[in-house]
Amino acid sequence: MSNSLRPPVGPADTARSSRVVVTGGSGFIGSHLVERLIAGGDEVTVFDSGPFPESQQLARQHARLVQGDVRDQDRLARAITPGVDVVYHLAAVVGVDQYLARPLDVIDINFQGTRNVLEQAARAGARVVVASTSEVFGKNPAVPWTEEADRVLGSTSADRWTYSSAKALTEHLTLAFGRQHGLESTIVRYFNAYGARQRPAFVISRSVHRALNGLPIVMYDRGRHTRCFTHVDDAIEGTVLAAGHPAAVGEVFNLGNMTETSVREAGELVARLTGAESQTVGVDTHEILGSAYEDVPRRVPDSSKARRMLGWKAGISLEEGLIRTIAWARANPWWLALPDTGAIAAAVPAEEFALSAA
Numbered sequence: 001m002s003n004s005l006r007p008p009v010g011p012a013d014t015a016r017s018s019r020v021v022v023t024g025g026s027g028f029i030g031s032h033l034v035e036r037l038i039a040g041g042d043e044v045t046v047f048d049s050g051p052f053p054e055s056q057q058l059a060r061q062h063a064r065l066v067q068g069d070v071r072d073q074d075r076l077a078r079a080i081t082p083g084v085d086v087v088y089h090l091a092a093v094v095g096v097d098q099y100l101a102r103p104l105d106v107i108d109i110n111f112q113g114t115r116n117v118l119e120q121a122a123r124a125g126a127r128v129v130v131a132s133t134s135e136v137f138g139k140n141p142a143v144p145w146t147e148e149a150d151r152v153l154g155s156t157s158a159d160r161w162t163y164s165s166a167k168a169l170t171e172h173l174t175l176a177f178g179r180q181h182g183l184e185s186t187i188v189r190y191f192n193a194y195g196a197r198q199r200p201a202f203v204i205s206r207s208v209h210r211a212l213n214g215l216p217i218v219m220y221d222r223g224r225h226t227r228c229f230t231h232v233d234d235a236i237e238g239t240v241l242a243a244g245h246p247a248a249v250g251e252v253f254n255l256g257n258m259t260e261t262s263v264r265e266a267g268e269l270v271a272r273l274t275g276a277e278s279q280t281v282g283v284d285t286h287e288i289l290g291s292a293y294e295d296v297p298r299r300v301p302d303s304s305k306a307r308r309m310l311g312w313k314a315g316i317s318l319e320e321g322l323i324r325t326i327a328w329a330r331a332n333p334w335w336l337a338l339p340d341t342g343a344i345a346a347a348v349p350a351e352e353f354a355l356s357a358a
């Protein structure tokens with residue numbers, strides 16, 4: 001554990017700084033959020049089961065770390081103390097590879113962890129922002145999804161719905177804590193966030209990682225599915241706006257870029273911007289993962305509520321975001337040396353996966 005320090009610089013010299021806690025602050029989105037909050041002059045405590053990664057120099061110098069499991073109330077109480085203004089709750093088990101391998105942890109950590117965070121925040125009198133996901137909508141075909149759109153899920157025998165279900169339950173929990181305990185909370189739903197430091201297990205991070213490592217880009221089911229890729233800087237900007245806006249209490253916001261792109265188009269863009277050979281490896285997910293997995297054909301947010309209420313809009317195009325992400329990846333060989341942890345990598349022999357081309 002390190003002591004918290006005031007950052008030497010920051011645009012928040014004119015505003016009152018806040019005491020904030022970021023659970024999951026050692027992770028991908030959390031690490032960017034922590035840097036943004038430190039730069040804004042906030043006094044930041046990170047609660048995470050992992051240490052600060054080497055790459056998080058700013059956090060190492062200016063944030064306090066309480067290491068622990070969100071399922072451990074006592075440990076959590078060391079981070080969420082009276083006087084904390086805002087708790088950003090991002091700690092979670094995330095990723096297709098994770099919910100296929102650890103469905104019980106996905107349910108347990110996401111649900112019990114959130115319940116504990118809400119309880120501690122209520123005790124401390126802190127406001128809470130809970131990170132949720134576009135996955136809560138499941139495979140609802142009626143895109144774009146407003147915040148109030150229906151959830152359409154598949155069978156409970158498909159492990160992939162554990163994440164969607166657990167996250168939806170955390171949304172219910174959060175809103176219920178507001179109604180029954182008066183907890184001030186806001187839910188933000190991210191849509192395919194990407195950017196520097198993301199584990200190479202997701203569409204963009206994995207494609208960039210493979211392209212820069214000279215490997216073919218993986219294309220599930222011919223890349224016909226569509227996503228609305230949202231740069232992490234946009235996602236955290238919306239998160240911070242939601243935390244500071246009085247009218248956001250008790251509200252849910254879709255924080256997603258509204259530009260729909262097919263996974264194939266995204267892969268082609270990665271290939272062009274990295275200068276890689278545009279070779280791809282095609283994967284039939286049904287054949288390899290069976291009924292445990294089911295993909296969502298289209299995932300498109302209607303984010304106009306965030307625009308209207310928070311003045312937020314995703315401003316970073318996929319091309320611009322990829323240019324930034326690729327530049328960061330080229331400058332960080334340690335990240336390029338990480339193993340590919342995407343779901344299919346675990347299911348297909350490495351040689352076959354690296355060499356076969358679609």
Ligand SMILES: NC(=O)c1ccc[n+]([C@@H]2O[C@H](COP(=O)([O-])OP(=O)(O)OC[C@H]3O[C@@H](n4cnc5c(N)ncnc54)[C@H](O)[C@@H]3O)[C@@H](O)[C@H]2O)c1
Nearest residue numbers: 024026027028029049069070090091092131133190192193
């Ligand atoms: N990345 C996305 O595209 C995306 C999309 C929608 C929602 N989200 C949500 O945003 C949040 C952050 O996601 P991310 O992409 O940064 O994931 P991540 O895996 O990079 O970060 C999650 C962090 O939580 C920590 N954690 C996991 N289990 C824990 C436990 N039991 N106790 C304490 N800490 C624990 C991990 O160590 C990690 O640092 C999550 O709540 C996720 O559900 C992410």
